[in-house]
Amino acid sequence: MARYLIRELDKIKKKILSLGALVEERVRMTSAAVDNRDVAIAQKIIDTDWEIDEMEVEVEEECLKILALHQPVAVDLRFIVTVIKINNDLERIGDQAVNIAERVLTISKRPEMDFVFDYLPMAEKAEAMLKMSLDALVNVDVDLAFKVITLDDEVDALKTLAYDRIKAAIKMNPERVGYLINLMLISRHLERLADHATNIAEEVIYLIEGEIVRHGKY
Amino acid sequence: MDFAFNRNATTENKGAAEEKTFSVGTDTGSTTIKPPPQQSEVPETVGNPFLETDPRMTCRNVNVYYGDKHAIREVSLDIGRNEVISMIGPSGCGKSTFLRCFNRMNDTIDGCRVTGSIYLDDVNIYDKSVDVVPLRAQVGMVFQKPNPFPKSIFDNIAYGPRIHGLVRNKAETDALVETSLVKAGLWEEVKDRLDHPGTGLSGGQQQRLCIARTIAVGPEVILMDEPCSALDPIATGKIEDLIHELRQQYSIVIVTHSMQQASRVSQRTAYFHLGDLIEVGDTPQVFTTPRHPLTQDYITGRFG
Numbered sequence: 389m390a391r392y393l394i395r396e397l398d399k400i401k402k403k404i405l406s407l408g409a410l411v412e413e414r415v416r417m418t419s420a421a422v423d424n425r426d427v428a429i430a431q432k433i434i435d436t437d438w439e440i441d442e443m444e445v446e447v448e449e450e451c452l453k454i455l456a457l458h459q460p461v462a463v464d465l466r467f468i469v470t471v472i473k474i475n476n477d478l479e480r481i482g483d484q485a486v487n488i489a490e491r492v493l494t495i496s497k498r499p500e501m502d503f504v505f506d507y508l509p510m511a512e513k514a515e516a517m518l519k520m521s522l523d524a525l526v527n528v529d530v531d532l533a534f535k536v537i538t539l540d541d542e543v544d545a546l547k548t549l550a551y552d553r554i555k556a557a558i559k560m561n562p563e564r565v566g567y568l569i570n571l572m573l574i575s576r577h578l579e580r581l582a583d584h585a586t587n588i589a590e591e592v593i594y595l596i597e598g599e600i601v602r603h604g605k606y
Numbered sequence: 607m608d609f610a611f612n613r614n615a616t617t618e619n620k621g622a623a624e625e626k627t628f629s630v631g632t633d634t635g636s637t638t639i640k641p642p643p644q645q646s647e648v649p650e651t652v653g654n655p656f657l658e659t660d661p662r663m664t665c666r667n668v669n670v671y672y673g674d675k676h677a678i679r680e681v682s683l684d685i686g687r688n689e690v691i692s693m694i695g696p697s698g699c700g701k702s703t704f705l706r707c708f709n710r711m712n713d714t715i716d717g718c719r720v721t722g723s724i725y726l727d728d729v730n731i732y733d734k735s736v737d738v739v740p741l742r743a744q745v746g747m748v749f750q751k752p753n754p755f756p757k758s759i760f761d762n763i764a765y766g767p768r769i770h771g772l773v774r775n776k777a778e779t780d781a782l783v784e785t786s787l788v789k790a791g792l793w794e795e796v797k798d799r800l801d802h803p804g805t806g807l808s809g810g811q812q813q814r815l816c817i818a819r820t821i822a823v824g825p826e827v828i829l830m831d832e833p834c835s836a837l838d839p840i841a842t843g844k845i846e847d848l849i850h851e852l853r854q855q856y857s858i859v860i861v862t863h864s865m866q867q868a869s870r871v872s873q874r875t876a877y878f879h880l881g882d883l884i885e886v887g888d889t890p891q892v893f894t895t896p897r898h899p900l901t902q903d904y905i906t907g908r909f910g
Contacts, residue, residue, distance in 0.1 A: 390907030459866060461893045461905050598895030 393458045397467060400450050404471050404478075407443045408522040411478045414440070414485045415518055415581065419511035421489055422574060425496045430489035440482035447475045463595075470595040474525070477584040477591075481518065484581040491570045491577070498567050505553045505571065510546040510578050513539065517585035524592045533596075536589035543582040550575035648680045652898040653887040655876070657684040662827060662857040663708065668722035670703050670712060677703045680722075681883045683876060685827065690849055690858040692868035692889070695878035696909060701861045704878065705829050708859060709745035710738050726826065743770050746820035750832040752812030754804030754819075759796050762804040762815055763787065766823040782822055789855075790818035791848050810841020817848065821856075828852065830860040834867060846871050865905055869893045877901045 414433055421429040451472050454460060460468055517536050524533035554572045558565050593601045661684035670678035678700045685691055685708075693701040703712065710731060712718045724731050731741055743766065754762050763783040764773070773779045783800070787793040792814040796807070804815050813833060820828055830849075834842040849858060849871045862868050868875055868889070875892040877885045877900070885898040896902040903909050 390909075393907065461865065461869070462896050462902050464906050465894060 393454070393460065393464065396450075396454055396458070397460075397464060400447065400454070400468075400471055403443070403447050403450060404475060405522070405526065407440070407447060407475065407478050408525070410440060410443065411481050411485075412515075412518055412522065414482055415511075415515050418485045418488050419508065419515055421492045422511055423508045425492060425500070427493060427496050430492040430496075433485050433489040434493075437482055437486050440479055444475055444479040448472060451475070466595050466598060470591045473591045474588050477587045481581050481584045484577045484584070487577045488574055488581075491574050494570050495567060501557070501561070501564060501567065504557045504568070505550045505575070507550075507574055507578065510543060510550070510575065513543050513546070514578050514582040514585065517543070517582050518588070521585045521588035521592065524589060525595075528592075528596055530593055530596050533589040533592040537586055537601075540582055540586040543579055547575045547579040649882055649884065651682070651883045652885040652901075653891075655683045655883065655886045657686045660687065661685060662687045662727065664723075664725045665707070666723045666725075668704070668707060668720065668724060670700070670707060671719045671721075672715070673717040677881050678707070679881045682722075683883060683886065685857050685859060686874070687857055688853055688855070689874060690853050690860060690872040691874045691876060692872035693859065693861045693876045693878060694863075694865060694868050694904070695884075696904065697863075698880075699878040700881040701876075701878045702831055705831055705859060705861050708827065708829055709742045709747060711742075711747065713738065740770070743823040744825055745827045745829060746823065746825035747829040747831070748813070748816050748820055748833045751836050752809055752816050754807070754812050754815050756803065756805055758801045759787075759804050759807070759815060760800040762819050763822045766819060770823050772823065786818040786822040789821050789852070790814045791844060791851075792818055808841070810837050810844055813837060813841070813845060814848065817845075817852075821852075825856060827857045827859065830858065830862075832862055833860065835863065842867070865893075877904065879904070 414436075417429050417433055420426060421433065451468050454468055458464075517539050520532055520539075521536045523529065524536065551572065554568050554575075558568050561568070587602075590600075590602050593599070663685040665681060665683045665685075668678055668681045669676065681704060693705060695701045706712045707720055707724060708731075710720075712720055720732060726741070726744060729736065731745075755765060757765070760783055763786050764779050767773045767779065767782050773782055784793060784797075787796065792811060795811060796802075796815075804812065807815060813836075817828075817833075834845050837845065846867065849860070852858060853873075860868070860871065872889050874886065875889045876883060877892070877896075877898070879900050885892065885896065885901045887897070892901065893905060896905060
């Protein structure tokens with residue numbers, strides 16, 4: 389019976405990791421779309437979000453099945469709970485990618501402004517955080533997970549910087565306020581995306597340590 | 607795409623091992639017991655087997671031998687008031703043997719020897735002056751198979767109080783039979799047929815009759831050795847509800863093979879392995895973040 393449970397857990401592991409890989413790919417596409425104002429990539433992100441949604445439901449159903457049929461305890465219980473939460477975070481990251489893609493579509497329809505804020509470093513940082521949090525899960529690496537949590541502050545700082553820059557730009561170009569608000573929303577979405585990566589890292593810490601480190605309790 | 611997943615217990619284990627203040631090593635006790643050289647060292651119990659406030663029973667360095675076989679090794683454990691403590695572990699780990707020490711049921715087994723001390727309140731129950739008959743009223747036992755006496759329901763309950771001299775007349779006996787059956791949650795089902803044989807009840811009812819019989823002699827501690835393993839889920843649910851209620855008044859020690867049952871009914875859980883007490887902790891902790899790898903392997907079904 390335990391061997392059967394282990395097989396089922398392995399299946400879930402594979403599923404959540406392929407979902408992770410899929411979402412990572414979307415975030416990479418998002419960086420490219422933002423950096424190059426690439427409408428084609430942005431459209432592709434929007435059009436394929438259903439794949440993530442579908443996989444999310446699948447993972448959740450598998451987890452519910454194991455909870456009902458096997459009543460796992462200890463590390464197995466923590467694993468299932470962690471997967472349910474990471475699953476949710478990954479799906480939300482996919483949604484943020486769609487949000488950003490929509491902003492890109494809106495912005496690209498309007499005449500481009502002179503340099504206001506370069507999002508590439510922020511997007512790359514968020515992307516790196518997601519990759520690190522998933523690596524922490526794969527390699528059961530607590531230290532790496534803690535690193536993700538500290539990186540979140542850097543992304544938050546970048547968001548504040550973007551806010552200040554765009555506020556100044558709005559003052560100078562009040563006629564372009566719509567364009568600029570859309571630009572600012574990108575920073576908001578990127579920051580949320582990084583928050584979800586942080587959540588994943590915190591969940592990995594719970595899985596390994598059995599201790600909940602959310603809400604600054606580390 | 608697959609990853610090696612850490613099957614060991616939580617990493618906090620390392621820190622916990624350091625803060626432990628109690629050692630159950632064989633070298634700390636008296637030198638009268640010399641284990642054979644090939645015998646492994648007794649491991650330290652993970653978690654805290656002791657209670658800070660006023661335990662009902664205290665066991666210290668308990669060893670049980672069946673002839674040459676060392677069945678329980680240096681086990682120390684407190685049993686609290688108004689608590690249910692469950693003892694889990696694979697077959698042959700000694701949990702039932704240890705349970706039977708609590709009311710000296712092991713005395714009846716030839717070649718069985720118990721060392722160490724077990725106190726019920728302030729009395730060492732292994733002291734020569736202790737009479738086991740009243741002891742077994744104070745520390746009652748419910749067995750795996752319901753074993754009512756081949757007598758009426760009424761007499762099943764009344765027998766104990768009569769021989770222990772707890773009742774003086776018919777009125778007192780009637781009252782005690784009723785309260786015992788009420789406490790065991792059986793009164794409503796049997797009040798109209800108290801003269802029927804106890805053996806005619808269903809399995810679950812028989813088990814509650816046995817619990818009522820135990821309650822009737824005024825115990826402080828109730829020992830249960832797999833009380834539900836012969837019962838269906840509905841009867842099991844009733845017994846488990848009953849255990850929760852009885853805790854208000856008694857200390858309960860339950861041995862069970864059902865880990866779900868241990869997690870449902872108990873406040874503390876003790877895990878035994880090959881005669882050693884491996885880990886003790888609050889039940890939620892043991893079932894979410896066990897600290898010893900053996901505990902984790904057993905409760906997740908990865909044993910052996």
